[in-house]
Amino acid sequence: MAISTDVYTYAWLQNNTSDDLVELWRELDAPTLEEMNGEYEGTMIYPKSVEHARIRKTEGPGEWFGKAFAPEPTGKYPGQGYNMWFMPNGLVRTMRFAGEVNDSLIDGRPSLMGYYAAFLSHNKDNGMTNEVRKLRDGLFVGIISTAVDHAYWGPVEAHSGRGHPHAFLLRGPIAPWRGVDDLKVDSAV
Numbered sequence: 001m002a003i004s005t006d007v008y009t010y011a012w013l014q015n016n017t018s019d020d021l022v023e024l025w026r027e028l029d030a031p032t033l034e035e036m037n038g039e040y041e042g043t044m045i046y047p048k049s050v051e052h053a054r055i056r057k058t059e060g061p062g063e064w065f066g067k068a069f070a071p072e073p074t075g076k077y078p079g080q081g082y083n084m085w086f087m088p089n090g091l092v093r094t095m096r097f098a099g100e101v102n103d104s105l106i107d108g109r110p111s112l113m114g115y116y117a118a119f120l121s122h123n124k125d126n127g128m129t130n131e132v133r134k135l136r137d138g139l140f141v142g143i144i145s146t147a148v149d150h151a152y153w154g155p156v157e158a159h160s161g162r163g164h165p166h167a168f169l170l171r172g173p174i175a176p177w178r179g180v181d182d183l184k185v186d187s188a189v
Contacts, residue, residue, distance in 0.1 A: 018045040021167035025141040028133035030101050030110040033071045033079045038173025042066035045167045062087040070177040074098050082180045095121050096186040140170040
């Protein structure tokens with residue numbers, strides 16, 4: 001890694017643009033699946049954070065809080081994860097993804113990949129992936145992209161075959177892995 005990671009704080013990262021954080025993400029290395037074990041607080045980056053919050057509050061499942069990861073096999077994948085959402089009655093754990101360290105769909109370097117297509121969710125048909133890289137212990141930069149033109153995430157770029165990547169941040173773990181609330185809703189494909 002060519003950068004000094006000790007100068008970055010979570011608050012400083014939150015005040016950067018998504019494009020700046022994607023450029024930082026390009027310089028980072030993938031965490032291991034084993035070290036990403038638990039629930040992580042997350043932050044969406046402006047301007048997608050505003051639109052994402054509006055859509056999720058009106059269409060559900062709530063305001064995004066973060067993600068969880070565990071080296072628990074699912075299907076052909078060695079790990080899995082889920083998203084956490086604020087609701088009036090507490091956190092909801094749903095919207096699973098399969099996980100593994102694999103080559104990035106954006107730059108070809110290793111990332112902790114999250115594949116939504118492995119589960120029955122509204123993201124299963126759009127090719128959405130999350131790609132997480134480690135800034136330092138407890139602090140991670142991730143990106144979201146899709147494989148199809150998407151009303152919210154944007155069009156696919158010709159040079160990559162993916163939508164423009166949008167950054168998010170994770171810190172933690174802040175709690176142990178608990179699993180999703182309803183396995184019927186979050187069943188495998």
